Structure formats: C-alpha cells, structure tokens
Amino acid sequence: SGASGRNGGQVLPGTAASQRKLIELIGPEDARRVWDCSLEGVQLLHQRIRKYGIDCDWQSGHLHVADKPRQVAELLEWQRELQDDYGYASTRLLAQGELREVLGTARYIHALYDTAAGHLDPLAYTRGLAQAADKAGAIVHEYSPAVDYEAHGATSISLRTTQGVVRCEHLLLAGNALL
DSSP, X not given: OOOXXXXXXXXXXXXXXXXXXXXXXXXXXXXXHHHHHHHHHHHHHHHHHHHHTOOOOOEEEEEEEESSHHHHHHHHHHHHHHHHHHOOOOEEEEEHHHHHHHHSOSSOSEEEEEEEEEEOOHHHHHHHHHHHHHHTTOOOOTTOXXXXXXXXXXXXXXEEESSXXXXXXXXXXXXXXXX
C-alpha cells in the first residue's frame, strides 16, 4: 500500500506545498531550510546511485505543464521565485512548439522543465540501497513490524517488534504518502 515499487519514482526538489505556502506556514527562514533540505536529498540520491552503482533507470528532467494561460503565468512566477529567491537556476520554460516536439501533443501550451529533477525505478533503487547496506554490514530485519521504540540516550535505541527487541544506534522512521 504505497510502498516503494508502487509509486512513480519522481525525484523533485521542494515539497508538495509551494515555497510561498511554506513561508505562510513556517516563515521564510524555515521555508528556506526545507528547500535546502530537499535539494540535499536529491544530491544524496545521486551520490548513492554513483557510489553503489545502483541501476535504477535514472531519467533526468521533469516537466511541470500548463494547459491554460493562468497556469503559464503561475509557472513564470514560480520560475522567477526559484531563481531570484532561492538561486535555483535548473529550470527553463518550454513554449508550445518545443513542448509539442518533446511530448508529441499540442494539448499543453507551456511547461517548466527542471533539469535537476527526474525519475527512477523506486523498487530498483530501494533494492540497490539494501544491497549496499548489506555489504556494509547492516542487518535488515524484514517481516518484523515495529510496535514501539525507546531511546536510551543519544546513541542507543530499543525497537520492540512482534517477535522481540532490536537494539540499534540509528532508527529510520519511514512512512508512505497515505499516512
């Protein structure tokens, strides 16, 4: 249910909320931190693909398309905001003619093309990370649902499962988009 391997594998900077909305919610400094963290996440993904030789069918680029003039204005404003406020210069506007050549349809009138974003096979990426972790000596406890955890200081964690207790130094709490 929403696990890696079932999603689209988009790798995009930012969040589902616009930077403008984040500024309203958490203020400009924290919105900037969220943006910077998202960029770091994309960079870490690329570093891990290279470092561990993960074959995950990486495809560079992502299009944010517009089929209405109002949406074109929004794309232009978004591009300006990313460039001027965040120094993000990885986008360019595609007009309908160029976009038609790329997509083979005249449905969309403009698009914002982000060269730093892209797509991958999320299951292949996840499996590649698991193989790298295994080679590094990590122990993956599959089929052991966690029911509770307790931190003991800064470097010790007890994770209770339905089958026993796992002790570790690091714990990753991961959830899907459906939570």
